[in-house]
Structures are given as structure tokens and as C-alpha cells.
Amino acid sequence: MKKEIGGYFQLEELQGTEYYPDLYRVNLGRTALLWLLQTKGYKKIILPVFLCASVTEICEENHIQIEFYHLDENLNVKYPRKKLDEDEVLYLVNYYGQLTDEQILEYSRIYGNIIVDHTHAFFQKPLPGIDTLYSCRKFWGVSDGAYLSTDAGFTGEIPQDYSADRMKHILGRYERDAGTYYKDMLKNAAGYEHMEIRRMSALTRNLLKGIDYEKAAKKREENYEILAGLLGSDSVFNRVIPKAPFVYPYFHVNGSELRKRLAEHKIFVPVYWKNVMETCDRDSLEYHWAADILPLPCDQRYGPEEMEYMAAVVKECEEIK
Template identity: 55%
Template sequence: MKEIGGYLELEELAGEEYYKDMYRLNLGRTALLYLCRLRGCKKLILPYFLCDSVIESCRQEGIAIEYYHIDRNLIPQVPDALESGAYLYLVNYYGQLTDKSILYYKKKYKHIIVDHTHAFFQRPLPGVDTIYSCRKFFGLPDGAYLSTDASPVLPLSQDLSGSRMEHLLGRYEKDAASYYSTMLNNASSFQQESPKLMSRLTQNLLKGIDYERIIERREINYRRLDKYLGDRNPLPFQMPRGPFTYPFYYPKGIELRKLTASCKLYLPTYWNNVIQHAAAESVEYDYASNILPLPCDQRYSPRDMDAVAERLFAAIKDLEREK
């Protein structure tokens, strides 16, 4: 029996999601597991340059894994052919994987899965299984999209997200440091999650986002940072639509992160597991350690980007003075 009356809850928002016709799931990694079940995939060819949460989820699912390296242009170093039943997992690092490249891999290998975690605004290509993570681009507790022509016939329960909102609401009213441990505990809890439908709360929040404004703001901020840093940044990367971050390479990235944190410029390390396990001379170790993902998202103005560059240059100066 439906409840009627009582106190008011969150309103149903009147906007539209950016991806209205995709399958809505709870997390990027569980979207991958769900896709593998739909496809009957028993083996994945994964990059070494990948977070351990995806790897561990695949292991728990009983999916066999092989690995491949990337080169300094983020190009996969994979064999000319895949064994029968294997799928090639392509990560769109910092939005650098173009549609032309995706179509090349699709034609060559047929069985590919594209991870657009770093490229929310790059639309999927027909016939290409593609995964998106919502919380990497927006202030959301969870949420993922899956684009596939496989027919979902596996029933799923619906996720609940209300208990995951504390760190988001807390930072909105206070500061990041006060809720950092809450955020980490929240992220850690995802390891136990199975594939579920996206929660009603997350889907509703996705309807309230001004996507075109976000794309514009991210691109303006990216260009602002590039004005300061382009001449010093050796990475041959191009700005994608609605960029994830501004990736800046510095050869002592680990040390530089510590200095920027002291002036409240927090630069995450996305692949700590790679730093711990990869060979020190590998591209994967170098990029995980030394690419600094500078924030350029919709929270910030061009003047904030001026502050990012100022703090970064000050930290570099301090670090080089210590030599």
C-alpha cells in the first residue's frame, strides 16, 4: 500500500539525463561484470594500467585475465589476434581514445569493451559495448551507464544510495578534509557490491544536472590551465569534449603531490596499485606516479585555475630548490 501524507521527501527533478536510453547500473565495475554475464565472457585482456578494484571484481567473478602494456601515447600493446571468447578491455585514459581508434579496434578484434570512465561526454559507437561511471564527473554517490546491443535478460535488484550521501552533503556545507575518511569508507564498501540497477536517488539527481554548462566550464578551465602549463607539459594529449581533468606530467610527481596538498591543492593518485606492483622503468609506473590530474571541473572558475597554476608553480619551485 502506497504511503500518503507525512513529511516531504526529495522532489522529482524535471530535467533529463545525458544518456536517456542506456542501461542504468550501480557502478562501473559491476556494469562490466553484468556485461560479461550477458556476453558469456570468460576471459578479459586488461591493461596493467588499471585500478585494482576492476581487477579484483573480475577475479571474484571467476573471469580469466591476461594483461597488456601501453606505450607513452597510451596505445595498447596487444597481439594481432585474440583467442576465441576473449574480450579486449580498452580504457579511454583522460579521454584520449578517439572514435576513429575505437572503430579500428572493433574491426580488428571484434570483441572489445570500452571504458569511458574518463570520458563521460564521448558518446558510444554503434555495436561497441561501452561503460560510463557517473560519480567520476558529478557529485553523486554511485551510478553507471552501459551501452550494449546484448539483450539484458538477467534480473537485477535496485540499488539504494541514501546512506552514501554523507560525504557529498558534508563537503557541500563544510570541507573535504572533514569527510575524507567517510568518502574512503564509502568507496571501500563498493568492493562488496554486485550488479544492481541504478538507484532511484542517483537517477533523479542525474536529471538535475546542466550538462551543457558543465561541458563548457570544463573546457574553459582546461584551456586556462593549458595557457599556463602547455609549454611545460610534455604529454602529447588533446583536450576531449568536457575533459575529466588536465593531466600534467612532472618527473617527481609523488613528491610534488605532497607539497601541493600542504597548500590545499589535492591531486589524487588514480592507480596506487600500479605504483606498488609495476616495474619502476615501465610506462605504467611512470604515468601512475607522475601524471598529476589537475582539477578543471564545473565547481571552479577560470580564476580558480589561476590559483591552481600559482600553487603548482610554487610547489615546483620549492621542490627544485631542494635539489
Template identity: 70%
Template sequence: MKKEIGGYFELEDFGGKEYYPNLYKVNLGRTALRWLLEGRGYTKIYLPVFLCESVTEACEQHGIRISRYQLDAELNVLLPRKKLGESECLYLVNYYGQLTDEKILAYQKIFGNIIVDHTHAFFQKPLKGVDTLYSCRKFWGVSDGAYLSTDAVLPMDKPVDHSNKRMGHILGRYEENAGVYYQEMLQNAARYEGMEIRRMSRLTENLLGAIDYETGRRKREENYRILSEALPSEFIFTRVTPEGPFVYPYYHKEGLKLRRWLAEHKIFVPTYWKNILEECTESSLEYQWAADVLPLPCDQRYGKEEMQYMAERIKEWEAAGE
């Protein structure tokens, strides 16, 4: 018998049910992609220009050839409409939950091999026969974790990850302000670079089983509604209201300045795709999307009071003509 008996207590086994209990459980979204590429045997991937570095680095680490494509102002893929080769695939990012199931199936019919990145759409269920990736830490208080939906037969010789040394900033923020543990969070994120493919840790799996997903979804939708009414944003990223939204993508032509001002008022709005600000020209659509779309938090940690406070501060800044 290898299991210890007695001694001090560890974290309880919550015994709950995850949202995607039947999908492949992986340590990170980027390693889930590499595992899928390995299982499918792809040798070339088409990636959008508007993309975070972690996905590109994962593909480079796998040794796959990369070809870049652009999107038009309506988020349509700008590639010749034809079936890809058997060893090729198209990577589709569901930006802010705007990629509907109908569009996904249409792209699959045109291009054949596709991979859908649902990092921004945790509640959008995977479609049968469509390889789909999810990231857990973008929606929930866990340090890692991802899901992969695929009918490919993946090699199961992957070790189980361990998350206990990555939980400091998560546990710390539960009792103190985020600033106290901000550097630890950054250091933790840096450790993900080059990480090997592993299956989801027992700790992360246990925590994911303890989440009230229905309440989380409902709160996100209500907060999104409050922000959309207080801060109407007629932009490409608000055409579709997703189920259990990731954030409320608010467009402002001076997005970078507004972000800095909000941070001074303890409203921290991230800049996704920071690499785009260095790689693309200011006149490009990609630069505009990265710089001027503010992903306002609307998740389950907050309610009406916080949403109204954010909206009031943004209106205050706009009225001052900053």
C-alpha cells in the same frame, strides 16, 4: 495501494533529463562490467597492466580468466594483431580522454570483441556496436551510478539499488570542507568492494536528471584551456583535448613530491592507480604515468580564479627548485 500518503516531504522529483537516458543504468562501473560479462558470456578478458584494482577484482569475482597486456609510449595495445576468440574480449581504457572514436573502431576491426571504459570521458558518446562503460561519480556529485551501452541482451533480474545511506559525505561537503567528511568518503568507497550487480538507484537517477550538463561541459573545457596555457604539458595524455575533460593531466618528473606540496596548500590532487606504484618498477612506463602525471581538477565547481591559483602555486614550487 502500497504508496504512503501524507507525512513529511521527501526529496523532490526533479523531473529532469539525464545525459544518457536510454542506456542501461547500473549502480557502479565495476558491476556494469560484470553485468556485461554475464550477458556476453565471455570466459576470458585481456586487461591492461595500467589499470585500477577495482576492474581486476570485478573480473575475478565474475570468475573470468584474465590475461594482461602492456601499452607502448604512444598508448598502443601491445598484443598480436588478430581476431580474438568468440568468448574472449579486449578491455580498452580511455585514459584522460585520449582514446578517439577512430582508434576505438580500429581496435574493434583488429580484435573483434572489445569493451571501452569511458570513466575519464563522460561526454564521449558511445559508438554503435561497441560495448561502453561510464562512471557518474567521477564527474558529478553523486555517490554512485554508471551507464552501460551495449546491444547485448542482459538479464534484467537485478534489484534496484538504494543510495540514501551513501550520501552523507556528498551532502556534507556541500556545506563544509572536504576534510570533515574525508573518512566517511573512504568508508563509503570501501563498501563498493564485492557489491552485487544492481540497477541504478532512484535517488541517483533523480539527481542525474537535475544536472546542467551543457554548463558543466563548457566550464570544464574553459578551465582545461586556462591550465593548458598556464602550464603547458607536452605529454601523451594531452595530445587530444577531450570534450568536457575529466581533469588536466599535468606531467612533472617529481610528481609525487609536487602532490604532497600542493596538499599542504589545500590543493588535493589524487594519485590514480595507486596499485601501480606497488606492482610496477620505477623504470616502467606505468609507474611514470601513475606517479608523475598530476590530474589537476578542472571541473564545473571551479573557474578562472581557482585555475590561476593552482598554476601559480605549481610555478612557485618549480621556481624554488624543490
């Protein structure tokens, strides 16, 4: 196809460098996982019970045998400590950035085949020889995109992804508000189901080149520190303060009710593992973690004023009987 010359302007090519310029770029975290499963020939995956449904679904759709494991109260894996067979792999989720590099290396030594999910820890660098995946839209204003660190190159032809039609809710919120485009966001997320493996879109890659990662990391760390000072939270998810935290995990004994009260003040706190609340016993650790740990936003969009306001509203809502 001949290159177009002239006409109206498109988005400029942004200057800068991606945070992971040397990793494989794909369209979604779940398809990054599918890439690994197919390329390495895994027939069985061992997943945590405390997990979003999208990972389970991609495995089921591709006829991968699934076995589940629980975590103990310190987030340690409760699964027999033995080397896995060549076609088996253990899936480790770095919940709120609590999984240290030392722990990852120890799990690799014990089980051999592991995949590390750094969806909540974008700034935690991958370890050599350990398959690691990252999801971009959990940290940045993009509609899709994922990075994959692996020594297994994909052998098939990977088509290019296109993101322009998925940007409505992101661009709309920039100019207006989240509520106006909430349905568009849900529609966009639903479209990821059954998506094939594709290369990261040129649009997403360009936007990721335009981010000041050092500044964003600093703001996340400062905001987390403010919330930690104003809203002390004694839970397993606050024991490690990761580089550039994903959110501030705040424990409340009745998290579901507090979420509703915060939403009335336009402070929106998601439930990341709604499927866990629907399938696990109410007295299980997994249910408790999903329901009562509130991921309060502390990202680069905000500063001290918003953190102090949010902390004050949280305290006010907690006092309501």
C-alpha cells in the same frame, strides 16, 4: 505496498533529462563490466597493466581468466593483432579522454570483441555495436551510478540499488569541507567491494536529471584551456583535448613530491593507479604515468579564479628545492 500520503517532505523530483537517458543504468562501473562478462559469456578478458585494481578484482572474484597487455609510449595496445575467440574480450581504457572514436573502431576491427571504458570521458558518446561503460561519480556529485551501452540485454532479475546511506560525504562537503568527511568517503568506497549488479538507484537517477550538462561541459573546457595556457604539459595525455575534459593531466618529473606540496595548500590531487605504483617497476611507463601525471581538477565547480590560483601554487611548489 500502499503509497504514503502526507507527512514530511522528501527530495523533490528534479526537472531535466539525463545525458544518457536511453542507456542501461546500473549501480557501478565495475558491475556494468560484470553484466557484460556474464551476459556475453566471456571466459577470458585481456586487461591493460595500467589499470585500477577494482576491475581486476571483479574479474578474479567471478573466475574470469585474465591476461595483461602493455601500452607503448603513444598509448597503443601492445597485444597480437588478431581476432579474438568468441569467449575472449579486450578491455580498452580511455585514459584522460585520449582514445578517439577512430581508434576505437580500428581496435574493434582488429580484435572483434572489445569493451570501452569511458570513465574519463563521460561526454564521448558510445559507438554503435561497441560495448561501452561510464561511471557517474567521477564527473558528478553522486555516490554511485553507471551507464552501459550494449546490445546484450541482461536476462536475470536485477534488484534496485539504494543510495541514501552513501550520501553523507557528498552532502557534508557541500556544507562544510572535504577533510571533515574524508573518512566517510573512504568507507563508502570500500563498501563497493563485492557489490552485486543492481539497477541505478532512484536517488542517483533523480540527481543526474538535475544537472545542466551543457553548462558543465563549457566550464570544464574553459578551465582546461586556462590551465593549458598557464601550465603547458608535454605528455601523451595532452595530445587530444576531449569534449568536457575529465581533468588537466599535468606532467611533473617528480609528481609524488609535487602532490605532497600541493596538499599543504589544500589542493588535493589523487593517485588514480596506486596499485600500479606498488606492482610495476619504477622505470616502467605505467609507474611513470601513475606517479608523475597529476590530474589537476578543472571541473564545473570552479572558474578562472581557482584555475589561476592553482597554477600559481603549482609553479611556486615547483620552485622549492
